[in-house]
Structures are given as C-alpha cells and as structure tokens.
Amino acid sequence: MLRSFTRTFVSLAIFLSFALYVHAQALSFSVGTAIAAPGQKSTGYLEVPTGVDAATNIPVIVINGAKHGPVLALVSGAHGTEYTSIIAMEKLINLLDPSQLAGTVILIPLVNIQSFEQKVPHINPIDNKSMNRYYPGKADGTQTERASFLITKQVVDRCDYLIDYHGGDLDESLRPYAYWAPTGRETQDRISKEMVLAFGLDHIIIWRDRSTDLAATRYLDNTSTARGKPSIVVEAGYAGIVEADDVALLVDGTMSTMRALKMVSGEPRPVQNPVWLDRVVDILSDGPGIWYPLAKRGTYVQEGMKIGFVTDYFGKVILETRAPVSGVILHINAVPSLRKGDNIADIGTIATHAP
Numbered sequence: 368m369l370r371s372f373t374r375t376f377v378s379l380a381i382f383l384s385f386a387l388y389v390h391a392q393a394l395s396f397s398v399g400t401a402i403a404a405p406g407q408k409s410t411g412y413l414e415v416p417t418g419v420d421a422a423t424n425i426p427v428i429v430i431n432g433a434k435h436g437p438v439l440a441l442v443s444g445a446h447g448t449e450y451t452s453i454i455a456m457e458k459l460i461n462l463l464d465p466s467q468l469a470g471t472v473i474l475i476p477l478v479n480i481q482s483f484e485q486k487v488p489h490i491n492p493i494d495n496k497s498m499n500r501y502y503p504g505k506a507d508g509t510q511t512e513r514a515s516f517l518i519t520k521q522v523v524d525r526c527d528y529l530i531d532y533h534g535g536d537l538d539e540s541l542r543p544y545a546y547w548a549p550t551g552r553e554t555q556d557r558i559s560k561e562m563v564l565a566f567g568l569d570h571i572i573i574w575r576d577r578s579t580d581l582a583a584t585r586y587l588d589n590t591s592t593a594r595g596k597p598s599i600v601v602e603a604g605y606a607g608i609v610e611a612d613d614v615a616l617l618v619d620g621t622m623s624t625m626r627a628l629k630m631v632s633g634e635p636r637p638v639q640n641p642v643w644l645d646r647v648v649d650i651l652s653d654g655p656g657i658w659y660p661l662a663k664r665g666t667y668v669q670e671g672m673k674i675g676f677v678t679d680y681f682g683k684v685i686l687e688t689r690a691p692v693s694g695v696i697l698h699i700n701a702v703p704s705l706r707k708g709d710n711i712a713d714i715g716t717i718a719t720h721a722p
C-alpha cells in the first residue's frame with residue numbers, strides 16, 4: 368500500500384513538474400537568442416546574417432515580468448554616438464526588476480555597434496546608411512536594411528508599445544524634446560499622448576503627415592505607429608557629452624511611462640504644461656566653411672535673428688545665418704566643420720493650440 372502510494376506520489380510529482388515546465392516554456396518570451404521565463408531577465412543577440420556585406424550581432428535584453436501585462440520595446444543607439452540614450456538604456460537594464468514587472472520589456476540598447484565603436488556619427492559605417500531611415504528593412508539588403516528587417520520582425524511585430532531613444536549626435540548641440548505622431552486613430556493617439564506626457568520632456572513636437580505605407584515607413588517609431596502600436600521618440604544629450612541630468616531625464620521618463628502603462632507600480636509624473644511645437648524648420652549649409660554660433664541650444668529666437676555665421680578658410684565671412692522662423696532652437700551645429708548640405712540648426716515653431 369505504502370509502496371503504491373509512493374509510486375503514485377512520485378508519478379504525480381513528475382507529472383506536475385513536467386506540466387509546470389511546459390507552462391513556463393509556453394510563457395517564456397524570446398527575442399533573438401534571449402529567452403526569459405516569467406520573472407526572469409535574459410540577454411542575447413539579434414543575429415543579423417551575412418549578406419552583401421558583413422554580419423552583425425545586436426545586443427538584446429528580454430525582461431519577462433512575473434505578472435501578466437503588455438510588451439514594451441525600448442530601442443536606442445540607431446545613431447551609435449548619441450551616447451546619453453545608450454547610457455540611459457544600460458542603467459535601465461539593471462534597474463528593471465522582472466519580479467516587480469507586469470508584462471515584458473524588450474530592450475535594445477545599441478542598434479548601431481560599428482557607429483559606437485568607430486565613433487562615426489549619423490550612419491552605420493558598414494554601408495553609410497542611417498539606421499533610422501530604412502524601415503521596415505529588407506532581408507536581402509545591406510547591413511542596415513537587414514538589421515532593420517530583423518528589428519521589424521522581432522521587436523516591432525512583437526510589441527504593444529515602443530519608445531525610440533535619440534539625442535544630439537557628436538556634432539549636434541541639442542535641448543531635450545520628444546516627438547508625438549497623431550494618426551487619427553482615437554485610442555492609439557490617446558495612449559501615445561499619455562505616454563509622451565508621462566515621459567515628462569517639456570518640449571513636444573507634433574509630427575503629422577507621416578507615411579502610412581507599411582513598406583515605406585522609414586523610421587522605427589513610424590514603423591511601429593503605422594502597425595497600430597502607440598509609439599514615441601525621445602531625445603536628450605548632445606555633442607558626445609553624457610550629463611547625469613540628461614541620463615536621468617531618459618531613465619525617469621521611461622519609469623514614469625511604464626507607470627502610466629501599469630507595467631510597474633506607482634503613479635506617473637506627467638509634464639503639466641509642455642511647449643507643443645507644430646513644425647520643425649531645418650537650416651542647411653549651402654557650402655563648406657567654418658561655423659561660428661551666436662546662439663545656444665534651447666534659445667528662443669525671432670524670425671530674422673542672427674544665430675551664427677560661416678567663414679571660408681581665409682577667415683572671410685561668407686554667410687550670416689538667420690532664423691527663418693520664430694521659435695526654439697532644438698539643436699544647433701556643435702562643431703566648426705560644415706559641409707554643403709549639413710544641418711546648421713533645427714528650429715521648432717510653437718503650436719498655437721495644445722493638441
């Protein structure tokens with residue numbers, strides 16, 4: 368009797384542990400080679416295979432919460448020298464605790480590894496393409512396109528919400544701001560607006576009229592937005608400088624947004640009276656030269672105000688740069704070098720009404 372009871376008990380225990388194992392496998396979440404069971408954090412890579420050019424491995428962290436909830440994707444380092452956003456992601460890897468999390472976070476801290484390692488701004492030096500212009504990507508394209516294709520399949524298609532992190536690149540002196548892109552879809556726009564307000568950056572660009580063609584979404588956030596997922600872009604940091612205050616803006620903003628999405632406990636701290644900007648006007652260089660700024664990032668300028676000048680290599684002034692519109696300098700060229708077509712500054716114009 369006792370022996371048969373023991374046998375039954377052992378069989379039952381084996382069956383239960385097998386059932387629990389199957390259940391945990393079913394609930395585990397994998398992205399690339401990172402696989403995390405509920406309550407676990409796992410690291411791995413999105414493996415971009417060799418194609419017309421070299422292969423690359425993009426680091427990915429999956430934080431699978433102990434509780435049920437949505438999937439949030441956090442992506443940074445498409446421009447690998449926008450360091451502040453990358454450092455903020457590294458902090459979040461350690462800060463996010465799967466035992467306290469409802470839902471799953473897919474965290475990609477550094478998309479453009481070659482840009483980071485070789486200190487090349489704006490582009491992936493392997494194929495000279497920006498890693499935030501070729502979405503949804505191509506399986507048989509160059510490295511940037513293959514990486515974008517993989518991120519679309521493995522990250523965008525799997526998430527419910529997405530935040531794309533940027534900042535001033537090595538040559539950009541930038542004040543922090545966010546982008547919010549309304550779509551006309553009421554529920555999606557309400558949630559994405561709640562996300563951007565919860566994030567807390569006090570200048571928000573309203574980014575309208577974006578491509579809805581799923582094969583030509585170009586930007587990561589738009590790839591996600593066009594697929595019906597509330598998404599925002601946030602920017603902080605500038606010119607290769609990593610300041611603790613800027614890192615904190617991105618880390619605290621992420622936590623506040625996750626509170627708004629009910630993924631972590633606590634109340635969000637939304638920005639109360641943000642400055643809404645309805646247009647961004649680029650000022651481009653029309654020739655090579657040496658740039659002398661007369662205004663700083665974040666300065667409010669009036670149309671026609673001189674914000675800097677350009678000389679040739681003999682010291683002769685060849686151009687006075689004036690603000691084409693009234694607004695706020697979102698970023699301004701941080702270094703003397705200027706080529707034809709380079710971006711001298713971006714000015715955001717203040718929206719007459721909050722959306």
Ligand SMILES: [Zn+2]
Pocket residue numbers: 445446449532533534
């Ligand atoms: Zn960027």
